[in-house]
Each structure stands twice: as C-alpha cells, then as structure tokens.
Amino acid sequence: MPACNTTSLLLALLTFVPLGIARPAQGRADEAVASAIDAVTVYRDQAQVIRRFDVPASPELQRIRVTGLPAQLVEGTAYAESEANTTVRSVRVYTTTQVSPESQQKLRQLRAELGELEDELEAAEQMLAVIEQDLLTVEKLVRFSAEKAQQNLDRATLDSKTVTELADFTMQRRRLLAAELHEAQGQVQQLQEDIVENQSRQQKISAQQQTRAFEAMVEVNSPEGGWVRLAYRVNQVSWTPRYTLRGQSGDDDSRTFELQLAAVVSQASGEDWQDVALTLSTAQPDIQSAGPMLTPLRVGTAATAGGTAAVSPSPAETLAGLSGRDGQEVPGWQDQAVWQRDIGLNAEAGRRQLDELSRDLNAQREVAADAGADITDATYRVPGRIDLDSRAGGQTVAISNDTLNGELAYVVTPLLSSFAYRQAELTNTLGRNLIAGEAGIYLDDKFVGTTTLPPTAAGGRLLVGFGADRQLRTRRELLSRDSSIHGGNQRQELKVRLVVSNYHDHPVSVRLLDRVPVSNQDAAISVALSAEADDQLSDDGLYRRMQYPTGILRWDLDVPAERFGSKAFDFEYRFTLEYDRQQQIVGDQMIESIRNDYRFENSSGGGMGGMGGGIF
Structure with missing residues (x-):
C-alpha cells in the first residue's frame, strides 16, 4: 500500500472516532x-x-x-x-x-449494636489471649522451678521453704488464671452468639419488611x-372539607356569619411532601365527561293476570340481562362503563314513568339518582407552600375565612319537637359555589352542635340549623273533630291548637309549622283549610311553590315576651276532610312516601332554589 494512502486512512480514522457522525447514537x-x-x-x-x-x-x-x-x-x-x-x-x-422507614430505623439500630458487639468481642479475644499467655508463663515457671529444685536436691542444698512457697504461688496463680480463662471464654462465646443473633435479625427484617x-x-x-x-x-390519599360557622344572637334579624373552610387531608401514600404547592379538588380524575343519552320509552299493552298488572323488570334485572351481550353490542371505540350507565339510567327512569302511568297517584316528586352530587367540582389552591408527611390520621389545612350575610329565624314544629330550633338563612355572596361538608356550629362563641352544609350555588340560599332554643317551647292539641254525612260522603272538621311558650324577656319571630294530609289517590280525599287560616299562611315564594301544595303549613308569627303558662301564645286553625263514606283513611304507603319526600327535599342541598337544605 502506498504511504500516502496509509497516511490518509489513519487521518480518516482519527477524525471519525471522536466525532461519531456515522455511528448510531x-x-x-x-x-x-x-x-x-x-x-x-x-x-x-x-x-x-x-x-x-x-x-x-x-x-x-x-x-x-x-x-x-x-x-x-x-x-x-x-x-x-x-x-x-x-x-x-x-x-x-x-x-x-x-x-x-421504620425497618430502616431498626436496621440502623441493629447495625450500631453489631458494631459495639464486634468491638467488645475483639477486646474479649485479646483478653483471652493475654490470659492464655499468662498460663504459658506460669507453666514455664513451674518447669524452671522443678529443674532448679532437682539440681539443689542433687547437690544436697535444697531449700524446702523456698520450694514450698514457689509451689504455693504457682498453684494459686494457676487457679486464678484458670477462672479468668473460663470467664473470658464464656464472654467470647456469648458475644459470638449475640453477633449471630444480631445478623439473623437484620436478615429477617431485610427479607420480611421489604x-x-x-x-x-x-x-x-x-x-x-x-x-x-x-x-x-x-392511592391512600383523600381529603374532606370541614367548615366552622359562627354566628351571634341578638334582637336584630339581619346579621353576619363567619364561615371558615379547612381541609382534613389523609396522606398515606408512602412519600413525604415537603415544601409543595398544594391544590385540593373535588373532581374525580377518571370521571366520564359525557352526559347520559335519553332513549325512547317504548311501551305496549298486556292482559293482566288475576287483576294484577304485569311487572316491569328492575334496572338491575335489565343490566343483568344485558351483561352477557355487552361485549358484542358495545362498539370498539365506546366505553363499556358509559354504555351500561346509560342503559341503567334509562331503565330506572322508564320504571318511574311506567309508575306514573299505572299507579294511583295524584302527584309524584322524584329526582334523578345523581341529585345528591355537589353542584360543581371545586378547586382550592392553598396559599404558599406546605409540608404533609405520609402518616396515619388526618392533617388539617386552612383554606379560607369568609363572611356571609343572613338572618337567624326560629322554627317551631310541634308535631316533631317540644322546642324551637334556630335556623340561619344565609345568602352565598362569595362569588363561588360551596361544596357539601361537615360543619361545627358556634353561637355566641359557644359550640351548639354539628351539621352537614349542603352544596350551595353562588348567590343561592343556605339554611343552617343553630341548635334548639329551650326557652321557646311548643305543643300541639286536637281540640275537636266533628263528623257528618253529606250525600254519599263523610265530612270531618278538625280544630287544632298550636301552643308556643316564650320564656324570653323579648318578643320572638317564629315560623310555625304544621301539616294537613294530602291524598295519594286523585280526588279520593278532599282537604280544605279554613279561609282564615289560609289567609294567614306565609307568603314566602319558595314555600308557596314547593311546600304548600304538599300540605305543609307555615305561619310567620311574632310571639310576645314572657308568654308561658296560662298566658302561653295560642294559634288555632281548622280544616276539613271529605271522602266516600264507604271508605276509611289509611296510610298504607306512608313510610315509602315519607322516604321519597325526604330524599326529594334533601338530595340537592341548599343551592338549587328550594330542592333541599331546608326550604322554610
């Protein structure tokens, strides 16, 4: 090969290797x-x-x-x-x-103990070696003494006293060193066993605590x-809102309330959060963003068997029947969970609509299954940075401190309680929605109890109980019930007295509640309140819309000061019932109706214009 070509090749190689241009990364x-x-x-x-x-x-x-x-x-x-x-x-x-971390701490302690044991073992072994060397020295002295004694004996110059003293010394020294040797050997053996036990414990922790x-x-x-x-x-991380609501009593109805919001964070993720920016959210990371799709309600007719109408399958039975076919019916791009959700929701709604067509009900009030959800997904950014260690138990983080305007009213319900209950009617003027959460309630800086604040929209009304006032007492009395026959109907006229005792030294405005029955069957029972009592009913718009049609009665009254005993405040009203005289009034669906009405009133909290959270 020519020299110029060799030189060129070497230069090319020297250039190629450092740059690595043609070589894959x-x-x-x-x-x-x-x-x-x-x-x-x-x-x-x-x-x-x-x-x-x-x-x-x-x-x-x-x-x-x-x-x-x-x-x-x-x-x-x-x-x-x-x-x-x-x-x-x-x-x-x-x-x-x-x-x-707990096991690591144990291992650190065991390793420290192991180091101390090894140092002690080294010192004990050194002492053992010294004792053994001393014994060898004594043996040499014994042999030397025996040789000298034999020589003196041969020369007839043996000093018996000296020989005896030397023998006594060597025997005493032997016994002492033998005892020390036994103790030193035992100490070394014990330390060796302790070291083996320590190493075994370390191996066990390392193997089992991983x-x-x-x-x-x-x-x-x-x-x-x-x-x-x-x-x-x-996982293993969650948070719940925790409110504190403080109010002041007084003669004025309008007042301000202090609302504090904190978060109780459970943090057991296995890692400590040090100096982090913390955000709290009510959103669900995996929640489906698409809303449910309404499908047609297709019905037909069928002959009844023995006078009993055919029963439609429940939503659970409907889903069970579809479960074996879902894998074939769901398109590949569709979420099977969404598919089943929509079918289940339509099946449940269809059952309710079939009840509307077949059951003997004059009116039905129901809400969808998700009515109890919060109004919105809220996000709270905690100011500054914060530390949250991974540990058992909750850790409280302050979020906000706000002021709300409202009124403090007294609700008197003789049918349910002998006492009046304070109720704050607040307006959410914070410019944001309130999520539901447990709340500690304080009046005049005294703890009165706990409650659950319902979700409340910005600008909405929030009703919160502030405990019982035992200086306002009440009872209900049935004064008379007169029965008569009118044509083919039986008419009953009832007179009721509601008694309120005010032990305060000032007048109190109360919301007096009672109820009259409403018919489950269209026109089967006619209920009429006396004109005088009806004229005195509250003109609150929300009450008139939501509660008055269901037989709930509310009167807004002023009870004078110190009205108790023979001077107790009385409110009387009359109402009539008229129904077929061949029939009698029964409450065979009463518990189911109470349960449904209670759910309807409380499902959506205090922020949906009368659907729950207390509407009085």
Missing part, C-alpha cells in the same frame, strides 16, 4: 437523578404528584432514572412534560423493593439542558 448510561416533589393535587380519593428534576445538556439520548417513587403509585398514570428545548421520548415505570416501590426510566433529548416534570397518581 448509543445514548448515555442510566443516570439516577435527585427529584423533588414540586406540586400535589389532592382529589377525593387519590392525588396527582408532580416531581421536577433537571437534565444536563448533552447531544446524546439520556436515560434518567427517577428513584424513590411510592408503593401507592397507580400504575399506568405516569407521564412527563418538559420545557421547549427538551424532548421526552418515553417514560417507563417498573417495580422495585425497598425497606420501610415493600414494593417504583422507579421510572425517562428517556430525553436535551442538547441545551432543561427541566422535566414527572407526574403520577397515588
């Missing part, structure tokens, strides 16, 4: 990085955690290993995002094992360097 070796938790969003039963780490500048593909991910990580939820000059190629999460953990491998291209955020969801 192999990437940098796996590199573990320190990542810090930057932000957390806590949902009702999970949390999304965001870790951030920096990626060094490199022209090669980098494989970054993120360690220390918690055991409660929800598989399949991890993803990564980066700034513009950094590209995330892939994210892979895999399981590892780790020792719990827990599953996760690591993530993130492949990135970052020629100029940059940051990457790794997000994932974890």
Whole structure:
C-alpha cells in the first residue's frame, strides 16, 4: 500500500472516532437523578404528584432514572412534560423493593449494636489471649522451678521453704488464671452468639419488611439542558372539607356569619411532601365527561293476570340481562362503563314513568339518582407552600375565612319537637359555589352542635340549623273533630291548637309549622283549610311553590315576651276532610312516601332554589 494512502486512512480514522457522525447514537448510561416533589393535587380519593428534576445538556439520548417513587403509585398514570428545548421520548415505570422507614430505623439500630458487639468481642479475644499467655508463663515457671529444685536436691542444698512457697504461688496463680480463662471464654462465646443473633435479625427484617416501590426510566433529548416534570397518581390519599360557622344572637334579624373552610387531608401514600404547592379538588380524575343519552320509552299493552298488572323488570334485572351481550353490542371505540350507565339510567327512569302511568297517584316528586352530587367540582389552591408527611390520621389545612350575610329565624314544629330550633338563612355572596361538608356550629362563641352544609350555588340560599332554643317551647292539641254525612260522603272538621311558650324577656319571630294530609289517590280525599287560616299562611315564594301544595303549613308569627303558662301564645286553625263514606283513611304507603319526600327535599342541598337544605 502506498504511504500516502496509509497516511490518509489513519487521518480518516482519527477524525471519525471522536466525532461519531456515522455511528448510531448509543445514548448515555442510566443516570439516577435527585427529584423533588414540586406540586400535589389532592382529589377525593387519590392525588396527582408532580416531581421536577433537571437534565444536563448533552447531544446524546439520556436515560434518567427517577428513584424513590411510592408503593401507592397507580400504575399506568405516569407521564412527563418538559420545557421547549427538551424532548421526552418515553417514560417507563417498573417495580422495585425497598425497606420501610421504620425497618430502616431498626436496621440502623441493629447495625450500631453489631458494631459495639464486634468491638467488645475483639477486646474479649485479646483478653483471652493475654490470659492464655499468662498460663504459658506460669507453666514455664513451674518447669524452671522443678529443674532448679532437682539440681539443689542433687547437690544436697535444697531449700524446702523456698520450694514450698514457689509451689504455693504457682498453684494459686494457676487457679486464678484458670477462672479468668473460663470467664473470658464464656464472654467470647456469648458475644459470638449475640453477633449471630444480631445478623439473623437484620436478615429477617431485610427479607420480611421489604415493600414494593417504583422507579421510572425517562428517556430525553436535551442538547441545551432543561427541566422535566414527572407526574403520577397515588392511592391512600383523600381529603374532606370541614367548615366552622359562627354566628351571634341578638334582637336584630339581619346579621353576619363567619364561615371558615379547612381541609382534613389523609396522606398515606408512602412519600413525604415537603415544601409543595398544594391544590385540593373535588373532581374525580377518571370521571366520564359525557352526559347520559335519553332513549325512547317504548311501551305496549298486556292482559293482566288475576287483576294484577304485569311487572316491569328492575334496572338491575335489565343490566343483568344485558351483561352477557355487552361485549358484542358495545362498539370498539365506546366505553363499556358509559354504555351500561346509560342503559341503567334509562331503565330506572322508564320504571318511574311506567309508575306514573299505572299507579294511583295524584302527584309524584322524584329526582334523578345523581341529585345528591355537589353542584360543581371545586378547586382550592392553598396559599404558599406546605409540608404533609405520609402518616396515619388526618392533617388539617386552612383554606379560607369568609363572611356571609343572613338572618337567624326560629322554627317551631310541634308535631316533631317540644322546642324551637334556630335556623340561619344565609345568602352565598362569595362569588363561588360551596361544596357539601361537615360543619361545627358556634353561637355566641359557644359550640351548639354539628351539621352537614349542603352544596350551595353562588348567590343561592343556605339554611343552617343553630341548635334548639329551650326557652321557646311548643305543643300541639286536637281540640275537636266533628263528623257528618253529606250525600254519599263523610265530612270531618278538625280544630287544632298550636301552643308556643316564650320564656324570653323579648318578643320572638317564629315560623310555625304544621301539616294537613294530602291524598295519594286523585280526588279520593278532599282537604280544605279554613279561609282564615289560609289567609294567614306565609307568603314566602319558595314555600308557596314547593311546600304548600304538599300540605305543609307555615305561619310567620311574632310571639310576645314572657308568654308561658296560662298566658302561653295560642294559634288555632281548622280544616276539613271529605271522602266516600264507604271508605276509611289509611296510610298504607306512608313510610315509602315519607322516604321519597325526604330524599326529594334533601338530595340537592341548599343551592338549587328550594330542592333541599331546608326550604322554610
């Protein structure tokens, strides 16, 4: 080969290897990085955690290993995002094992104890060696003394006293050293056993106390360097709202109320959150965004068997019948859970509509199954940064402190209680919806009880009980019931007295409640309130719309001061019932009706214009 060609080839090789232009990129070796938790969003039963780490500048593909991910990580939820000059190629999460912090503490203690035992063993073995050397020295002295004694005996110059003293000394020294040797050997053996036991305990803890953990491998291209955020969801995390509502009593009806909102966070994800930006949300990460689809209600007619109408299958039976075919019917792009949800909702609604067509009911009031859900998905960002360790039990985080305007009324219901109950009627002027939550109620800085605040829309009305006032007492008396026959009907006229005793030294405005029966069968029973009592009923619009048609009576009255005993405040009213004289009044569906009405009144809270939360 010519020299010029050889030189050219060498130069080419020297140029090619450092640049690596024609060689496929192999990437940098796996590199573990320190990542810090930057932000957390806590949902009702999970949390999304965001870790951030920096990626060094490199022209090669980098494989970054993120360690220390918690055991409660929800598989399949991890993803990564980066700034513009950094590209995330892939994210892979895999399981590892780790020792719990408690076990790590135990292992550290055992290792410290092992070090002390080994030091003690080394000292004991050294002492044992010294004792053994002393015994050898004594044996040499015995042999030397015996040789000298024999020589003196041969020369007839033996000193018996000296020989005796020397023998006594050597025997005493032997006994002492033998005892020390036995003790030292026992100490060494015990220390060796303690070391073996310590090592066995360490192995047992390491083997049994290991827990599953996760690591993530993130492949990135970052020629100029940059940051990457790794997000994932974890279980064993939740939060619940906790309210504190404070009010003041007084003669004025209008007043202000202080509403404090806090969150009780349960955090047992297995990782501590230090100096994080915390957000609390009522949203559900996996909730379906599409609303239900209404399908046609197709009906027919069928002959009744023995006078009994055919019974439609329940929604559960409908879904059970479809379960075997869903896999064939659901399109590949459709969510099977949504498919079953919509079929179930339409089946339940169809059952209710068939009841409307067949049952002997004059009126029905029902709400959909999801009526009890919060009005909105709320999000609260906790100011500043916060620490939340992973541990058992709840941790309280303050969210907001607001003022609401409202009135404090007294509700008197003789049918249900002997006492008047204070009720605050508040207006949500916060500019945001209120989610439902437990509340501690304070009046005049005294704890009066707990309640559940219903979800309330911005601008809506919120009714909250403030406990019983035992200085306002009440009872109900049936004064008379007169029966008569009118044509083919029986008419009953009842006179009722509602008694209110006011032990206060000032007048009190009360909402006096009672009820008259309403008919379950169209026109089967006619109920009429006397004109005088009807004229005195409350003119509150919400009451007139929602409660008056159901037989609930409300009178807004002023009870003078110190009206009790013989001077108790009396309110009397009359009403009549008229029905076929061959029939009698029964309440065979009373419990079911009470249950349905109670659910209707309370399903949607205090923020839907009269559908619950107390409407008086």
